[in-house]
Amino acid sequence: MTIKGIQSLLSESYPYPELVADQLCNLVARPCTMVPFTQQAFPNQMDEFNTEYAPARLLDRDEPAPEANIRLIKKAPAVESYFAKRLWTKVLNPALEGFSTKLVAVPYRDTVFESAIYADYNLDWKIEAYLTRDGDTAPEFDRIRTTKKQYLDSLRDGKYPTEASANHKLTEIRVKSELFGYPSCCTQQFLNERETRFKALLDIGPERIRELQNEYDDPNQLWSTFRDELRTHGLTLEELNPESRIVQQLEYINLGQYFEEWSYEELSEFYQQKATQSLPEFFYGFFTADYYPHNPRCEESVDIGRRIESALQDSIPELVSIYRMSLMRNVFSYMGFDDLQLHRRLLSDSIADPP
Numbered sequence: 130m131t132i133k134g135i136q137s138l139l140s141e142s143y144p145y146p147e148l149v150a151d152q153l154c155n156l157v158a159r160p161c162t163m164v165p166f167t168q169q170a171f172p173n174q175m176d177e178f179n180t181e182y183a184p185a186r187l188l189d190r191d192e193p194a195p196e197a198n199i200r201l202i203k204k205a206p207a208v209e210s211y212f213a214k215r216l217w218t219k220v221l222n223p224a225l226e227g228f229s230t231k232l233v234a235v236p237y238r239d240t241v242f243e244s245a246i247y248a249d250y251n252l253d254w255k256i257e258a259y260l261t262r263d264g265d266t267a268p269e270f271d272r273i274r275t276t277k278k279q280y281l282d283s284l285r286d287g288k289y290p291t292e293a294s295a296n297h298k299l300t301e302i303r304v305k306s307e308l309f310g311y312p313s314c315c316t317q318q319f320l321n322e323r324e325t326r327f328k329a330l331l332d333i334g335p336e337r338i339r340e341l342q343n344e345y346d347d348p349n350q351l352w353s354t355f356r357d358e359l360r361t362h363g364l365t366l367e368e369l370n371p372e373s374r375i376v377q378q379l380e381y382i383n384l385g386q387y388f389e390e391w392s393y394e395e396l397s398e399f400y401q402q403k404a405t406q407s408l409p410e411f412f413y414g415f416f417t418a419d420y421y422p423h424n425p426r427c428e429e430s431v432d433i434g435r436r437i438e439s440a441l442q443d444s445i446p447e448l449v450s451i452y453r454m455s456l457m458r459n460v461f462s463y464m465g466f467d468d469l470q471l472h473r474r475l476l477s478d479s480i481a482d483p484p
Contacts, residue, residue, distance in 0.1 A: 134225035146476035150455035157440040166256035194287030201236035208234040231259045235277040240290040276301040289335040295327035312429035371421040404450035415459040
């Protein structure tokens with residue numbers, strides 16, 4: 130499959146080259162990818178949304194959580210429409226052909242226990258743009274939207290996690306993993322880790338978290354005490370994070386420690402050089418951002434990454450080096466090299482002066 134219009138997008142001063150490197154390149158071989166509208170990735174768009182859609186946000190801190198959830202769910206269609214328009218005017222080029230998009234916007238309360246410690250289950254919006262190849266049907270979009278709403282509806286007092294809310298979140302992960310074409314072995318590992326996280330939070334309970342928040346004003350003290358609380362349940366924080374697992378699995382790679390000391394020129398030279406050759410096999414297992422293979426050498430994940438590169442070589446060979454740079458960034462991000470703006474600059478320079 131050839132995605133027409135990518136070349137014209139890259140020839141301009143495009144502010145989001147990582148989308149081409151990761152999401153659009155992936156679409157040559159995968160059925161669907163997803164671009165989340167986050168403050169880090171799209172600060173201008175999110176600032177505009179927060180200003181223009183102020184009534185859609187939770188402004189009344191005294192409003193009961195269940196009522197706030199219901200009120201914002203009613204605004205979801207308007208929010209989806211808002212971002213759908215900007216996706217094709219601010220993020221993607223209207224001249225692009227070869228794929229379709231779908232927006233899913235649902236208010237959410239982050240009940241993952243680390244966030245709960247700091248955010249206190251604050252209400253916010255989660256906006257996700259799904260990119261699919263033309264001809265692919267995806268009834269899963271409605272199921273994802275429904276599951277997100279069920280998750281919100283099942284929170285105790287509209288705010289606190291329950292066993293039902295955990296099950297709805299796990300269902301959403303399963304649906305997305307199937308939609309994205311993730312290997313079942315990696316999906317199951319991630320589900321197991323998420324299920325353990327939910328169980329830990331439910332075992333500790335929101336009341337205990339509230340006690341810890343009231344007892345400690347210093348976030349560092351709060352976090353340290355929470356780690357001790359986990360240990361009373363026979364768990365460590367590292368055991369609950371797929372990110373920590375990936376780091377341990379990649380610990381034999383000794384490159385990340387140098388990045389902070391490298392000049393931009395040295396870093397750019399390194400990326401440019403590596404992008405001209407086939408990468409070590411395990412890099413291909415990290416074929417897209419925010420993906421957690423059950424093992425860096427997972428054969429199914431590596432095969433997907435290889436197929437993407439092969440498809441690009443056949444259809445848009447000038448994107449192969451860009452794709453390889455994205456693979457490097459996906460791997461190195463787990464080792465702390467996750468500067469999005471720097472990554473964009475590296476990609477933009479590579480596009481302007483291809484290796």
